[in-house]
Amino acid sequence: MFSLFYFPGVFGESVSVMEGDSVTLNTDVTEILEDDDILWKFGAEKSRIAEISREKQIFFTYDNVPDGIFRDRLKLDNQTGSLTIKNITSEHVGLYELQISGRSFVLPVTYSSRLPVTNITRDCSSSSSSSGSSYCSLVCSVVNVGHVTLSWYKGNSLLSSISVSDLSISLSLPLEVEYQDKNTYSCVLNNPISNQITHLDISQLCHTCAGMEVVILMFICWSDLCLFNSIQFKFIFIVLFTIQIVAKQFYRTSFSGLCYPRQSTTKSPEFCDLRERD
CATH class of the missing domain: 2.60.40.10 (Immunoglobulins)
Structure with missing residues (x-):
């Protein structure tokens, strides 16, 4: 969001607008009189951006100043003198001065970029x-x-x-x-x-x-091939339990869940059946 500050000694109500939206700066005049002159200025340099004079038959917006930032963005109401700025960007943030028949008013405009999603x-x-x-x-x-x-x-x-x-x-x-x-x-x-x-x-x-799964991994090694059977429990930490069989002759042990050799007709390493010992 870009903020705007008042010039010293100048009072007015701040106008806030979202990026890409339009804003209308009102004159609080219901109808311009024949001898009324209206002039809109922008920024510290007080560049003219719009003007109305019924007596002189002037009804004009200065789109090319300053630096063309208002080109195709200004719309002037010929009945009230209100000024509409379309498709607002950060370049249009600042002080807008309104002069009506010698009286001056300053309207600060602030700009907010669109809010991101949280x-x-x-x-x-x-x-x-x-x-x-x-x-x-x-x-x-x-x-x-x-x-x-x-x-x-x-x-x-x-x-x-x-x-x-x-x-x-x-x-x-x-x-x-x-x-x-x-x-x-x-x-x-x-x-x-x-x-x-x-x-x-x-x-x-x-x-x-709500809980972390504990995985107990039981590694079974047989004929250079290690298999594992995973049993899941819900606890607060992870337990890793490894059983390694280092010799073929120990396969007939009483450990639950260990494997017995399964005959294979291929030349691939032996696999095993996971079952309890009879």
């Missing part, structure tokens, strides 16, 4: 369990923003927020919720004239944080 991610490393309830830690983040506020809402209630006035900065805001929470949560990014809302789906983001 990103909600989970942080399983920060997830916790307390009093039998499990919690999932989430983070709402956005990059390259300025003059915005980032907030978490539970329904229509504000939970937390963070604001920044600098340009091109990254923001993030954490939130901790229960896995079984049925409430509606949303992350909201807003500036003075618009907002961007991203809704949270707890079932999609938090279900993988």
